Amino acid sequence: MTKLLINGIEYEVNAENGMPLLWAIREQCGLTGTKFGCGIAQCGACTVHLDGQPIRSCITPAISAEGKSITTIEGLAKNPNTLHIVQEAWIAEQTPQCGYCQSGQIMSAVALLNEHPDPTDEQIDAAMSGNICRCGMYGRIRSAIKRASASLQSSTL
Amino acid sequence: MKKWTRRAFIGAGVLAGGTLVLGIAIRPGNRASKVAGLIASEGETVMNIWLKIAPDNIITAIIPHAEMGQGVHTALAMMLADEMDADWSKVKFEEAPAEKEYANYSIAKGFIAGNAHFPKFLDETINGIFLTAVKSLNFQITGGSASVRFTGQDAMRIAGAAAKAMLLQAAADTWKVPAEELVAEKSFVKHANSGRSASFGELAPAAAKVKTPSHPKLKSQKEFTLMGTSQPRLDIPAKVTGEAKFGMDVQVPGMKYATVKAAPVFGSKVKSVDTTVGSGQSGVLKIVNLGDAVAVVAEGYWQAKTALDTLPISFESTENDGLNQAEILSRYRKAMDTDLAEGNLETHFKNGDASKALQEAKVLIEAEYQLPFLAHATMEPMNCTAWVQPGKCEIWCGSQNPLGVKAAAAEVLELELDQVTVHNQLLGGGFGRRSETDVIKQAILIAKEVDFPVKLIWSREEDTQHDFYREATLSRLKAGLDESGIPTAYSHQFIFKHHPPEAADIPYAVPNQLIQYSSPPSHVPWGNWRSVDHSTHGFLSESFIDEMAHAAKKDPVAYRKSLIKDHPRLLAVLELAYEKSNWGSPLPANWGRGVAIGQSFGSVVAEVAEVEVNLEGKVKVHRVVCVADPGFAIHPDGFTAQMESGIIYGLAAAMTGEITIENGAVAQGNFHNYPVTRMSEAPKIETHILNSGNAPGGAGEPSTPFIAPAVTNAIFAATGIRIRQLPISKTDLRVSIRQTT
Numbered sequence: 001m002t003k004l005l006i007n008g009i010e011y012e013v014n015a016e017n018g019m020p021l022l023w024a025i026r027e028q029c030g031l032t033g034t035k036f037g038c039g040i041a042q043c044g045a046c047t048v049h050l051d052g053q054p055i056r057s058c059i060t061p062a063i064s065a066e067g068k069s070i071t072t073i074e075g076l077a078k079n080p081n082t083l084h085i086v087q088e089a090w091i092a093e094q095t096p097q098c099g100y101c102q103s104g105q106i107m108s109a110v111a112l113l114n115e116h117p118d119p120t121d122e123q124i125d126a127a128m129s130g131n132i133c134r135c136g137m138y139g140r141i142r143s144a145i146k147r148a149s150a151s152l153q154s155s156t157l
Numbered sequence: 158m159k160k161w162t163r164r165a166f167i168g169a170g171v172l173a174g175g176t177l178v179l180g181i182a183i184r185p186g187n188r189a190s191k192v193a194g195l196i197a198s199e200g201e202t203v204m205n206i207w208l209k210i211a212p213d214n215i216i217t218a219i220i221p222h223a224e225m226g227q228g229v230h231t232a233l234a235m236m237l238a239d240e241m242d243a244d245w246s247k248v249k250f251e252e253a254p255a256e257k258e259y260a261n262y263s264i265a266k267g268f269i270a271g272n273a274h275f276p277k278f279l280d281e282t283i284n285g286i287f288l289t290a291v292k293s294l295n296f297q298i299t300g301g302s303a304s305v306r307f308t309g310q311d312a313m314r315i316a317g318a319a320a321k322a323m324l325l326q327a328a329a330d331t332w333k334v335p336a337e338e339l340v341a342e343k344s345f346v347k348h349a350n351s352g353r354s355a356s357f358g359e360l361a362p363a364a365a366k367v368k369t370p371s372h373p374k375l376k377s378q379k380e381f382t383l384m385g386t387s388q389p390r391l392d393i394p395a396k397v398t399g400e401a402k403f404g405m406d407v408q409v410p411g412m413k414y415a416t417v418k419a420a421p422v423f424g425s426k427v428k429s430v431d432t433t434v435g436s437g438q439s440g441v442l443k444i445v446n447l448g449d450a451v452a453v454v455a456e457g458y459w460q461a462k463t464a465l466d467t468l469p470i471s472f473e474s475t476e477n478d479g480l481n482q483a484e485i486l487s488r489y490r491k492a493m494d495t496d497l498a499e500g501n502l503e504t505h506f507k508n509g510d511a512s513k514a515l516q517e518a519k520v521l522i523e524a525e526y527q528l529p530f531l532a533h534a535t536m537e538p539m540n541c542t543a544w545v546q547p548g549k550c551e552i553w554c555g556s557q558n559p560l561g562v563k564a565a566a567a568e569v570l571e572l573e574l575d576q577v578t579v580h581n582q583l584l585g586g587g588f589g590r591r592s593e594t595d596v597i598k599q600a601i602l603i604a605k606e607v608d609f610p611v612k613l614i615w616s617r618e619e620d621t622q623h624d625f626y627r628e629a630t631l632s633r634l635k636a637g638l639d640e641s642g643i644p645t646a647y648s649h650q651f652i653f654k655h656h657p658p659e660a661a662d663i664p665y666a667v668p669n670q671l672i673q674y675s676s677p678p679s680h681v682p683w684g685n686w687r688s689v690d691h692s693t694h695g696f697l698s699e700s701f702i703d704e705m706a707h708a709a710k711k712d713p714v715a716y717r718k719s720l721i722k723d724h725p726r727l728l729a730v731l732e733l734a735y736e737k738s739n740w741g742s743p744l745p746a747n748w749g750r751g752v753a754i755g756q757s758f759g760s761v762v763a764e765v766a767e768v769e770v771n772l773e774g775k776v777k778v779h780r781v782v783c784v785a786d787p788g789f790a791i792h793p794d795g796f797t798a799q800m801e802s803g804i805i806y807g808l809a810a811a812m813t814g815e816i817t818i819e820n821g822a823v824a825q826g827n828f829h830n831y832p833v834t835r836m837s838e839a840p841k842i843e844t845h846i847l848n849s850g851n852a853p854g855g856a857g858e859p860s861t862p863f864i865a866p867a868v869t870n871a872i873f874a875a876t877g878i879r880i881r882q883l884p885i886s887k888t889d890l891r892v893s894i895r896q897t898t
Binding site: 016017019020023026027028030031032033034035036037038039040042043045072073074077083087090091094095096097098099100101102103106124125126128129130131132133134135136137138139140141142 | 228387389390392393394395396397398399400401402403405406408414439457458459460463534535536537538583584585586587588614616617794798801802803804805806808809827828829833834835836837838839841842
């Protein structure tokens with residue numbers, strides 16, 4: 001059995017034969033906010049944080065995440081019934097359409113803002129171009145990142 | 158006022174606990190032709206709307222459409238709530254289940270029995286009509302950009318207005334005051350003279366006993382309080398926390414997982430497969446030969462996929478095994494030539510004598526265009542969870558056609574409709590793909606072989622290679638111009654006509670027209686792809702009118718304007734697009750502007766693209782100005798989001814979208830070889846809504862057809878190279894090439 005620490009909770013999963021982290025998270029831990037989109041790290045729908053870094057869980061073997069801290073969309077907000085500042089910005093900009101890619105988009109955006117609290121358009125392009133949105137909400141995702149960035153700036157003043 | 162009265166049935170009743178339920182059944186006199194092809198089977202079409210008013214004054218709208226990101230639950234609930242004068246903060250929605258609560262005979266009968274606006278002697282007849290209609294309920298499809306246009310306009314608003322009329326009458330009867338002295342406001346009925354007020358919830362039981370109105374009065378546009386505003390979408394909060402449940406996310410106790418590999422060549426069958434579960438197949442529970450595919454059932458998707466990938470399967474050879482894209486194209490060309498020579502081309506539209514006018518034209522231009530097959534590539538790969546037990550079946554999926562799912566399941570399992578329960582989930586993208594039931598049938602056939610629920614998940618590769626594709630086409634266009642560049646003739650021959658039927662029409666005033674098509678045999682499954690035939694014809698006709706403008710040495714906007722004088726809506730959007738795009742203002746070197754306009758699904762759209770083609774030939778779309786006239790935008794921000802979405806979807810196809818057939822099978826498999834638009838490639842999109850006051854038009858599709866021609870027309874303006882074959886990535890646009898053309 002493999003032990004995974006997800007959103008501060010320890011799970012035991014059966015992750016033999018190189019099972020990617022994605023399937024352990026979704027099927028064995030029951031956290032379905034992280035999505036399957038392509039299986040080859042092309043679309044970003046499966047993005048989670050591993051020790052704070054955004055990774056594609058569809059190609060990351062679950063066993064390689066043992067002993068590390070995993071954060072999924074469900075664990076992004078600090079407390080239940082509250083939202084992360086990026087999630088708030090996503091609602092304010094009415095960003096999602098179908099919503100399927102949005103967990104991955106938000107996880108990538110949070111990682112971007114952790115590294116660059118006030119990102120340039122080029123930094124947004126670089127950080128977000130691994131996340132596909134077939135509903136094409138790129139303009140709203142960009143606006144939401146900028147809104148979240150502004151909120152971060154004002155909250156840290 | 159629309160002529161709905163003869164085809165709307167209204168009924169009311171009280172559920173246990175005092176909740177008022179109001180039902181409306183609509184039988185369109187003419188099935189909307191635009192959605193006809195999307196409907197699962199022929200027969201009477203019905204839209205059923207329900208609303209519930211609970212004692213705590215919560216109003217629930219029950220909406221017969223699937224949410225796939227288009228905000229339909231919010232927009233339709235707004236239409237109903239506005240007509241009711243309901244307190245929006247106390248309005249909830251539920252998606253109508255494709256099962257007993259929604260299409261249950263006894264409840265349906267209850268509605269009808271309570272209705273008093275038909276003479277008593279007609280009751281049996283009315284019952285018969287309604288129950289037959291319920292039985293054949295197959296109009297629960299979400300597609301054709303139709304939800305707001307038909308369900309919203311013809312049903313949600315009537316339901317809301319009827320409920321309000323009944324609540325007002327109930328208050329009038331209770332308080333013994335004239336109904337005219339009462340007003341409804343934020344889910345309360347108020348009587349100013351006496352200062353009395355009561356909530357809708359309090360009045361609901363009395364309202365149920367009121368005679369149902371035969372002509373509920375609908376609001377005029379200036380009376381709207383919710384329609385025309387951008388209320389926060391009801392479905393969004395759950396989509397930022399991971400709580401939103403898509404078909405992929407369904408969890409049923411005891412559920413196992415399956416994945417499939419279908420015969421790569423369409424129409425082929427499994428020749429041989431060993432379905433014995435081997436000792437080396439960890440977690441594998443069952444291997445099923447489905448005839449045209451093989452499924453592996455396992456403890457998890459990963460185990461199923463790993464086992465399937467190593468399972469030796471052979472497939473029967475077919476006559477299409479050696480078929481490739483070039484051969485398909487040459488078959489198209491041959492079909493067109495033969496049909497032309499033998500006079501067998503089918504006529505789409507004919508006016509005047511185009512052949513004669515072409516011969517006599519001062520300037521003749523002709524061009525051949527090619528368009529590729531396209532896959533839908535929804536973000537959420539196809540999936541379906543099914544549980545088949547003796548005499549019943551439960552299905553969990555995200556479908557644009559949940560009642561079609563129910564019918565398909567009943568057919569496969571030889572069950573009655575009411576033995577099948579469909580739990581429709583959110584859709585991770587639809588675009589037409591989720592109006593099909595192929596995946597559902599597959600899941601049922603797998604679930605039939607085991608005694609537990611099974612979630613079937615397709616790999617991305619399976620999803621790309623077993624889609625229902627936008628048709629590849631070949632197109633020949635000719636136009637004749639007179640000495641001043643005015644067109645005298647237009648002829649167009651294309652391959653395949655699906656729907657909407659008017660897609661190949663042009664809005665331009667050309668006196669002699671001949672538009673014809675061929676329908677050669679094809680083994681590639683066809684399906685509805687966002688905007689359907691408009692996705693091809695928008696590109697064809699808006700590229701060719703641009704060629705005509707350049708041949709006439711006219712500005713592309715001015716040329717179009719001169720030919721759409723009889724189309725005030727088109728003219729208005731074009732003029733606004735001209736203004737908002739700063740048409741004609743200088744651009745940097747190697748930049749160009751392109752325009753495209755048209756009408757589809759009841760909405761009129763103009764798009765202007767600003768494009769840069771760098772020296773290496775790389776195309777960057779910087780800005781798109783979109784002007785749209787949807788008649789009246791019920792939810793302006795939602796409409797704007799749909800324009801943005803349709804543009805990016807169409808742009809992905811225009812730039813790189815191409816499915817090719819090699820050895821009879823689809824050559825592409827995933828986003829690395831079927832690339833789509835990403836953040837760094839997405840233009841800035843500015844949408845301007847023009848509310849013309851016409852009947853509400855669609856939102857989900859009308860912006861898709863016009864982005865490809867706007868971009869290729871801009872590329873022509875920037876480089877002088879006319880792109881007649883999509884995707885754009887197939888054309889070499891390097892500066893060295895440009896100089897030699």
